Amino acid sequence: MRKLLQKQTSAPKKAKKGPTNTATTVEESKPTIGLLYVAEKYEGWKEECLKILQAKYDKGSRSFARDQDISAALKESPIGQLADFKIILKQCMPFLRFKKDETLAVGPEALDVKLPFDEMQVLQENVDLIKRQIGLEKLEIFFITDESARNKAGSYVSVLRQTPPSPGNPVAIFMAALVFQQNSARTGA
Incomplete structure (x- = not known):
């Protein structure tokens, strides 16, 4: 501020x-x-990204699925069906990386939408x-x-x-x- x-x-x-x-x-x-x-x-594409990361996170090993699997899930999601998906994808990728890093640092609660x-x-x-x-x-x-x-x-x-x-x-x-x-x-x- x-x-x-x-x-x-x-x-x-x-x-x-x-x-x-x-x-x-x-x-x-x-x-x-x-x-x-x-x-x-979080709402919109950010909420969808978090849902995908939640599904692709293994709490036992504290790791995520491969990036290709996460990208495939993103393409199959509701936002992957939008006409401007390529534009949204450019925003999603840095957000996904940030949330993955944050999850590894603080735990799976970093993937909560609230x-x-x-x-x-x-x-x-x-x-x-x-x-x-x-x-x-x-x-x-x-x-x-x-x-x-x-x-x-x-x-x-x-x-x-x-x-x-x-x-x-x-x-x-x-x-x-x-x-x-x-x-x-x-x-x-």
């Missing part, structure tokens, strides 16, 4: 021409509000600490499945589309209070 906030608040590469009141502009645009989006479980704890509850219990550590006035935490919550992101909703949250990896969006108020007014929140 700190890195994302730093990236979002870093100065633009090109300076605007003409006179501006820098102190006012910086203060008005300084992010003081954070929106944190959480996913309860976390073994309530991520939303943990974040809610620590909201004051997060606000202090990042320097925010307000932090709201939502499930990504809540459409009205996604609408609060306004133009930043593209961030959620490009890198959607997954269990254990929430996505944070930071904005100035003025932008947040405008987004809230548009969504009626």
Whole structure:
């Protein structure tokens, strides 16, 4: 979250021409509000990949079936029947490798579609600490499945589309209070 906030608040590469009141502009645009989006479980192609890995994992030997067997199961799965399967496959392979490595490190619970704890509850219990550590006035935490919550992101909703949250990896969006108020007014929140 700190890195994302730093990236979002870093100065633009090109300076605007003409006179501006820098102190006012910086203060008005300084992010003081954070929106944190959480996913309860893996969905779509990630969920299908996890199901395949669960079926291809031998708990006794703590090993997976051959990569060719996993790829074959992926091609035979519902996502293997989609027209854009080749595009999805490019996303699946790194995810499969990551989850295989994670499983070997922490055990078969890494293949669960949900976390073994309530991520939303943990974040809610620590909201004051997060606000202090990042320097925010307000932090709201939502499930990504809540459409009205996604609408609060306004133009930043593209961030959620490009890198959607997954269990254990929430996505944070930071904005100035003025932008947040405008987004809230548009969504009626």
